[in-house]
Amino acid sequence: MNSNNNISQNQSQSNTTAVRSRIVILGAGESGVGAAKLAQKQGFDVFVSDFGSIAAIYKADLQSMNIPFEENQHTEALILNATEVVKSPGIPSKAPIVKALVEKGVPVISEIEFAKRYTNAKTICITGSNGKSTTTMLTYHILQKAGLNVGLAGNIGRSFAAQVADIDFDWYVLEISSFMLDDMYEFRADIAVLLNITPDHLDRYDYQIANYAASKMRIVQNQTSADAFIYCADDEETKKILDKVNIEAQAYPFSILKKVEQGAYLEENIIHINTNLNNTLTMSISDLALQGKHNIYNSMASGIVAKVLELRNETIRESMGEFKNIDHRLEFVAKINDVAYINDSKATNVNSTWYALESVNTDVVLIMGGVDKGNDYEMLRDLVKSKVKAIICLGKDNKRIHDAFEDDVDVIVNTFSAEEAVQVAYHLAKKGSTVLLSPACASFDLFKSYEDRGNQFKAAVKEL
CATH class of the missing domain: 3.40.1190.10 (Mur-like, catalytic domain)
Structure with missing residues (x-):
């Protein structure tokens, strides 16, 4: 890497007028690096740009393929000259670089396309x-x-x-x-x-x-x-x-x-x-x-x-x-003192949490919260009233959960780590009940991903 900026040393080749069609990849995660690999194999002039930092494993992949890339920035001069852009799904259409591409008439497509x-x-x-x-x-x-x-x-x-x-x-x-x-x-x-x-x-x-x-x-x-x-x-x-x-x-x-x-x-x-x-x-x-x-x-x-x-x-x-279900989807973790612990960290929206609550036939201590994506919690109300004995909030901002359920459950507790949430649940859960992690929210306030959230929950349960 260049010592005074975040652009790979091959970038200079991309500034010249290329005979080949130029494909720019926005985002250097699994999707973006895969698209870069295929584009290179098909003979395109390829450049990868990520507005954040690139994970070491993907950076190594790009370097091994000798594909030029940048991280922590989008350099318009290296992007707006693309014949076509492959955008990773996590980048919204309202992102400034995407708006600039659309205004210039450069096609922006998905990796799948x-x-x-x-x-x-x-x-x-x-x-x-x-x-x-x-x-x-x-x-x-x-x-x-x-x-x-x-x-x-x-x-x-x-x-x-x-x-x-x-x-x-x-x-x-x-x-x-x-x-x-x-x-x-x-x-x-x-x-x-x-x-x-x-x-x-x-x-x-x-x-x-x-x-x-x-x-x-x-x-x-x-x-x-x-x-x-x-x-x-x-x-x-x-x-x-x-x-x-x-x-x-x-x-x-x-x-x-x-x-x-x-x-x-x-x-x-x-x-x-x-x-x-x-x-x-x-x-x-x-x-x-x-x-x-x-x-x-x-x-x-x-x-x-x-x-x-x-x-x-x-x-x-x-x-x-x-068939065995995927990890983090209603995944049984352990039974401790006749209390079942279920990891449903993949439930990142309200409807998923509704399904999780619907499938549990015992009293529930519900661990929920995280990045609220405009949730309407009303659909959970009947299930919460009938099954949930306590809610443990796991997130930085839990106000909307408190507002939604403060009249329906006796106990709502704020926690800020999976370990703390599990410890509180352990003390609140009664024999025969279920501790259910089903957040109804994205994970990015406290965790890297829903997998990270689920793994930390499982690790905390195993420490009980």
Whole structure:
């Protein structure tokens, strides 16, 4: 690195007029570095810019590939001359550098859009406010067990672009966030899954649920009658937005409230999945590895994907019966003095916390809080009143949680570390109850990520 600035020493090459098309990558995390790798392999002149510091592992990757980069700044002279820009999903469209690019007419796209250009693999794209990771992992598990040559990417695991650069898969299961969808234009999902739409990330959507819903519906853009669209027929916001969108793909709804002809439904605790009227899959919900109402929906969605691909019923049943959920999603940690400790750190919005509370059948000491993204806690009120005996706030600013629940629970305590929260919970929890970490908020005020938050919680429980 240059001693007097934060630009890598190869930058001087980028100042010259390049014969090759120039790709600039904004953000040097998993997504950005993967895109840089693929861009270099495709022969582009590549430059990477991160407004923050770059993690050592990604910096080493860029240096090993001899890709010029900068950190802790965006140098306009090195960015605005791009032919095209690949933007990491965490960078908002309102960021000054993105506004400058748009004003100059430089196309700004997502890593997913960029990577899809260079693979013939078919894609199963899963989005929704809640359950994306679980459903993505379950779908991937089913396809792997069935022997398909399948990769896992998107908002989970290794970068899609990096895998396209290195590996030749026939299928990819992609977890797709609204932030990714916002920068996808020509991309087409062979199978699109929309699990639900509930208020989340509204700070990125002018606090309008309609804007967020419109972003989620981009999952079906460019689909044809040869493709499949799988969605929850019980979800109110999905039903509203579906009335405004023309769906070209074959639609497969899933519901636990009513029968559907093609798709999935629940009747007397038996799931029925059919995409072909002559070959219905049935499975008792008691045989599902993932329990709770929300996981019936997730399992239905994955099961429909498997049936669209005409996988064997026996393989689908086995896969859905043996699957182990991802870390930090309703993850059992320990039972101490007849009190269960559950890590649901991945619950970064109110709806996820609703699902978590709904799935617990005991009294609850709830640990919640963090970076509030415009949360409306009203939907939690009935569950909090009936189940929650104490709330332990884990965040720097807990005022909105106090305001929301001070009339519904007797005890609300502020804490500022996972260790402190667990210690307080240990003293408040009674035998037979559950200590549930389900924050309903992002983690970045006190932790590096929801994984860091969950890991610190688990470590603190194990110290009890």
